[in-house]
Amino acid sequence: METNKQSGKSIKRSGIPREEIFISSKVWIQDASYEKTMKSFEKTLNNLQTNYLDLYLIHMPYGDYHGSWRAMEELYNAGKIKVIGVCNFEANRLVDLILTHNIVPAVDQIEMHPFWQEKDLRSVMEHYDIKTMAWAPFAEGMNGIFKNETLQSIGSKYGKTPAQVILRWLNQNEIIAIPKSVHLERIQQNFDIDDFELTDEDMIQIEHMDQEKPAILNIHDLNEVYRLHGITFEQ
Ligand SMILES: NC(=O)c1ccc[n+]([C@@H]2O[C@H](COP(=O)([O-])OP(=O)(O)OC[C@H]3O[C@@H](n4cnc5c(N)ncnc54)[C@H](OP(=O)(O)O)[C@@H]3O)[C@@H](O)[C@H]2O)c1
DSSP states (O other), X not given: OEEOTTTOOEEOTTSOBGGGSOOEEEEOGGGOXXXXXXXXXXXXXXXXXXXXXXXXXXXXXXXXXXXXXXXXXXXXHTTSEEEEEEESOOHHHHHHHHHHSSSOOSEEEEEOBTTBOOHHHHHHHHHTTOEEEEESTTXXXXXXXXXXXXXXXXXXXXXXXXXXXXXXXXXXXXXXXOOOOSOHHHHHHHHOOSSOOOXXXXXXXXXXXXXXXXXXXXXXXXXXXXXXXXXXXXX
């Protein structure tokens, strides 16, 4: 790590100024509780060679996540984290968290794509001014999403792929999407969504694709609770 002589800010060896890199991490279930989150945060800073995080999220509403939130509020107030939020919190857990503590989560990162649009949860989030961050915006490729006829037909009007139509639809709904690809051309394609606009009719057609159930993570399934509690990460 070098230091920029003018700003005094640290620079990664890649040459990308540190302030241009968005640094985000999550608290996993094994680190739920005030004390464990505090420790885990320090380890995360150390692992990432940074002295702050842009975004810190609770990964699942399991274990002592209220303790984690108290730690995160403290770290936020101390200026060590710029934004704090949660993942996979349904409306009841979200409102319980809000009513128990002082800081409202800035984001809830949830499974969201055309097949699972989370309309009820999103209206609660809107009420509390919480941003939706869509994980698996392509439903991880399930249900033939990249060959879906509705998405293909909408995309063909603009010379765009189903993936781009989905990202544009999320964007027009003011939802942050975090698509994943290991292919450079797809990563570039996924950024290239600013030169077209979906009509109201396009938006409604995509709304009609909602199957009103998750395609990937059913957090009501007891097996998921056992499975997720069983996963631990070494730091
Ligand atoms: N908070 C949580 O609980 C949670 C849970 C799951 C995931 N996530 C996060 O959400 C992010 C994305 O989710 P995800 O990876 O699960 O699902 P996703 O983004 O919906 O789907 C990824 C799949 O789509 C393919 N793909 C990407 N861009 C494409 C394009 N333009 N055309 C065709 N195929 C394309 C990828 O293939 P290639 O890679 O082969 O291109 C990959 O198979 C990740 O950062 C992940 O860590 C969060």
